[in-house]
Amino acid sequence: MKVITTIEGMRAYREEQQDRSVGFVPTMGYLHEGHMSMVESSTKENDRTVVSIFVNPLQFGPDEDFDNYPRNFERDRKIAESYGADAVFYPSTEEMYPRKRTISLNVIDRTDVLCGPSRPGHFEGVATVIVKLLQIIQPGRMYLGQKDAQQVAVLEGLVADFNIPTEIIPCPTVREEDGLAKSSRNVNLTEQERKEAPFLYKSLKQAEKMAEKGERDPEAIKAEITKMIQENTSGTIDYREVLSYPYLKPATPEDEKWICAVAVYFQHARLIDNIILTISQKGESI
Amino acid sequence: MKVITTIEGMRAYREEQQDRSVGFVPTMGYLHEGHMSMVESSTKENDRTVVSIFVNPLQFGPDEDFDNYPRNFERDRKIAESYGADAVFYPSTEEMYPRKRTISLNVIDRTDVLCGPSRPGHFEGVATVIVKLLQIIQPGRMYLGQKDAQQVAVLEGLVADFNIPTEIIPCPTVREEDGLAKSSRNVNLTEQERKEAPFLYKSLKQAEKMAEKGERDPEAIKAEITKMIQENTSGTIDYREVLSYPYLKPATPEDEKWICAVAVYFQHARLIDNIILTISQKGESI
Numbered sequence: 135m136k137v138i139t140t141i142e143g144m145r146a147y148r149e150e151q152q153d154r155s156v157g158f159v160p161t162m163g164y165l166h167e168g169h170m171s172m173v174e175s176s177t178k179e180n181d182r183t184v185v186s187i188f189v190n191p192l193q194f195g196p197d198e199d200f201d202n203y204p205r206n207f208e209r210d211r212k213i214a215e216s217y218g219a220d221a222v223f224y225p226s227t228e229e230m231y232p233r234k235r236t237i238s239l240n241v242i243d244r245t246d247v248l249c250g251p252s253r254p255g256h257f258e259g260v261a262t263v264i265v266k267l268l269q270i271i272q273p274g275r276m277y278l279g280q281k282d283a284q285q286v287a288v289l290e291g292l293v294a295d296f297n298i299p300t301e302i303i304p305c306p307t308v309r310e311e312d313g314l315a316k317s318s319r320n321v322n323l324t325e326q327e328r329k330e331a332p333f334l335y336k337s338l339k340q341a342e343k344m345a346e347k348g349e350r351d352p353e354a355i356k357a358e359i360t361k362m363i364q365e366n367t368s369g370t371i372d373y374r375e376v377l378s379y380p381y382l383k384p385a386t387p388e389d390e391k392w393i394c395a396v397a398v399y400f401q402h403a404r405l406i407d408n409i410i411l412t413i414s415q416k417g418e419s420i
Numbered sequence: 421m422k423v424i425t426t427i428e429g430m431r432a433y434r435e436e437q438q439d440r441s442v443g444f445v446p447t448m449g450y451l452h453e454g455h456m457s458m459v460e461s462s463t464k465e466n467d468r469t470v471v472s473i474f475v476n477p478l479q480f481g482p483d484e485d486f487d488n489y490p491r492n493f494e495r496d497r498k499i500a501e502s503y504g505a506d507a508v509f510y511p512s513t514e515e516m517y518p519r520k521r522t523i524s525l526n527v528i529d530r531t532d533v534l535c536g537p538s539r540p541g542h543f544e545g546v547a548t549v550i551v552k553l554l555q556i557i558q559p560g561r562m563y564l565g566q567k568d569a570q571q572v573a574v575l576e577g578l579v580a581d582f583n584i585p586t587e588i589i590p591c592p593t594v595r596e597e598d599g600l601a602k603s604s605r606n607v608n609l610t611e612q613e614r615k616e617a618p619f620l621y622k623s624l625k626q627a628e629k630m631a632e633k634g635e636r637d638p639e640a641i642k643a644e645i646t647k648m649i650q651e652n653t654s655g656t657i658d659y660r661e662v663l664s665y666p667y668l669k670p671a672t673p674e675d676e677k678w679i680c681a682v683a684v685y686f687q688h689a690r691l692i693d694n695i696i697l698t699i700s701q702k703g704e705s706i
Contacts, residue, residue: 295522
């Protein structure tokens with residue numbers, strides 16, 4: 135497996151693969167099974183798989199956990215290699231952002247909900263680094279975790295709006311045995327918080343049960359999610375939302391799919407999770 | 421020569437050229453010798469040359485000349501073919517902008533001067549369509565007219581910021597015998613205005629003479645440009661500026677290069693022109 139730290143080096147590697155299909159898994163490192171299932175999907179579907187490891191300062195707010203974000207490149211390198219990645223792109227911040235930018239991106243849709251309000255500038259930062267990575271790596275397919283459902287929605291808009299020749303492949307959320315969604319941020323939980331954290335998913339499964347029994351009032355479902363998280367964790371709810379999917383508009387019984395999504399602040403980590411529910415059978419599923 | 425009207429068709433054409441170098445000349449049609457000199461440069465330096473013809477609504481302001489912009493595809497097709505273009509990309513507005521956009525671009529530098537203030541949103545529109553065209557056509561080189569010097573500066577920022585793998589090749593302004601810069605908009609001049617229009621370039625040549633004689637006061641040069649245009653044309657000056665180049669900051673005697681640029685409103689056409697002056701010999705030219 136190649137470790138590439140410069141844009142020029144990455145372009146040269148890509149040039150060598152010219153006639154081969156390339157899959158791309160963008161990450162901020164501290165790889166876990168969620169990432170690895172994406173790498174596995176990519177290795178099955180492409181001749182070459184490139185994993186990027188870059189903690190992107192642009193997508194962190196001033197009060198967010200950029201400094202606190204876990205980093206361990208040697209560990210990541212070994213994991214990526216063991217799962218069959220062909221190359222790791224591991225640039226420095228200076229390599230990716232060498233000078234003051236002259237152009238910025240504005241995400242004008244799908245960001246007024248969920249993580250948008252509490253993370254101003256976050257999706258702009260994500261979109262910016264992804265545009266750059268897609269131009270440098272030029273993959274045919276990019277693998278994204280469905281756990282970051284809003285990120286998937288925003289990046290699907292990006293790729294469509296700018297005609298970027300990369301297909302987005304959303305990958306199912308990988309979970310611990312107790313249901314907690316795998317996340318690099320989980321290591322920042324205290325022992326007690328780690329025991330409480332599975333209640334994010336439990337509250338979403340409860341929402342799923344309610345919907346299966348015919349509940350179509352988003353407010354009733356939201357109230358139940360709130361209750362379960364408040365009664366079972368020491369965290370502070372950032373949001374719990376029930377929205378149409380993938381449009382992220384207010385949920386109605388006519389929607390084909392809903393997304394139930396939660397974000398909870400613990401002491402040193404903000405965790406998110408979501409579940410997609412099939413509501414109306416009218417149309418084709420998406 | 422191929423005429424391609426769909427994005428899918430353009431991607432298929434590009435795929436066929438995989439191992440060949442591709443040069444790209446973006447235009448809004450109504451081709452003139454300025455465009456053709458770019459096509460000629462491209463055919464010399466690349467295996468294949470693609471010309472796009474797309475009057476991009478996004479770069480016109482609400483009061484600007486989108487409807488009035490001259491169009492004649494049959495004429496353009498013949499000209500492009502005669503100059504050796506291999507393909508013309510000629511999409512409809514619906515093909516390029518099929519739905520409400522979810523992401524927009526903000527040009528945050530080099531737009532507070534020259535055409536920026538009088539054309540709010542213009543460079544965002546240019547940058548957006550160029551990102552899209554570069555993703556669809558994927559050229560190694562893109563040829564731009566130096567007449568639109570600010571456009572060149574903005575797009576060089578765009579390509580650098582987003583790591584787009586396309587080199588920008590600025591091409592010298594092509595002029596009529598009387599010095600008027602070739603422009604698709606020239607056909608919208610009245611007979612009388614057409615006689616006056618060469619004074620844009622004459623005023624810039626006068627500025628060049630002053631600088632050659634040692635004048636280093638931008639205000640004195642601007643005053644002379646104003647005088648020449650006001651005394652010899654019926655147009656209204658939008659701006660006449662002397663700025664550092666390519667940074668587009670206030671000119672100082674220490675700058676290596678200056679750009680002298682003018683924009684003049686005539687009845688049905690707004691014309692621009694510019695000239696680059698070497699001021700200080702301290703550094704390497706750019």
